[in-house]
Amino acid sequence: MGNSKSGSLSKEILExxxxxxxxxxxxxxxxYQSFLKDCPSGRITRQQFQSIYxxxxxxxxxxxxAEHVFRxxxxxxxxxxxxxxxxxxxHMTTAGKPSQKLEWAFSLYDVDGNxxxxxxxxxxxxxxxxxxINPEDVKHLPDDENTxxxxxxxxWGFFGKKDEDKLTEEEFIEGTLANxxxxxxxxxxxxxxxERLKEKEKNP
Numbered sequence: 001m002g003n004s005k006s007g008s009l010s011k012e013i014l015e016x017x018x019x020x021x022x023x024x025x026x027x028x029x030x031x032y033q034s035f036l037k038d039c040p041s042g043r044i045t046r047q048q049f050q051s052i053y054x055x056x057x058x059x060x061x062x063x064x065x066a067e068h069v070f071r072x073x074x075x076x077x078x079x080x081x082x083x084x085x086x087x088x089x090x091h092m093t094t095a096g097k098p099s100q101k102l103e104w105a106f107s108l109y110d111v112d113g114n115x116x117x118x119x120x121x122x123x124x125x126x127x128x129x130x131x132x133i134n135p136e137d138v139k140h141l142p143d144d145e146n147t148x149x150x151x152x153x154x155x156w157g158f159f160g161k162k163d164e165d166k167l168t169e170e171e172f173i174e175g176t177l178a179n180x181x182x183x184x185x186x187x188x189x190x191x192x193x194x195e196r197l198k199e200k201e202k203n204p
Contacts (some may be wrong), residue, residue, distance in 0.1 A: 006198065103169070
């Protein structure tokens, strides 16, 4: 990344990001300038990522969830994200294709990165999601999913797994594509993320 500190985005990265995301060239260049302003080194740390995420959710506590999102996109595990990893994260969490989103969701839930998901890992992510849900909204959730423990149990039950079983990526993606209820339960409302992104585009 020899040009990571320069003011312009390399043609290769620009073309790759346009191909793999919904963002236009103008949007990507604007994001890049904003990224460099916040991160002059051309890389974003876990703490900076959490701060940016917190701006999207000022009335909740997204720190734990942001940390898991960061981990899932830190492709080379060096504790930072470059611009490409950062934009991929933004795109995947707000506008990716269902299959792409589920591949990402699997890596999000696979907390220890061993290629399989356990029930305790599901609970860990669901607990992070609950910290982002407005307490008023929690009151309106059905009785069998109004706590992290109940929601994790419901998800695990849909997959037909015993408590000590593991879930492979293939089982996770196939099961979720076949059951919209699982999809609803495993994610933080992406519509709310989209709305906040649009608000920030209008009022940066």
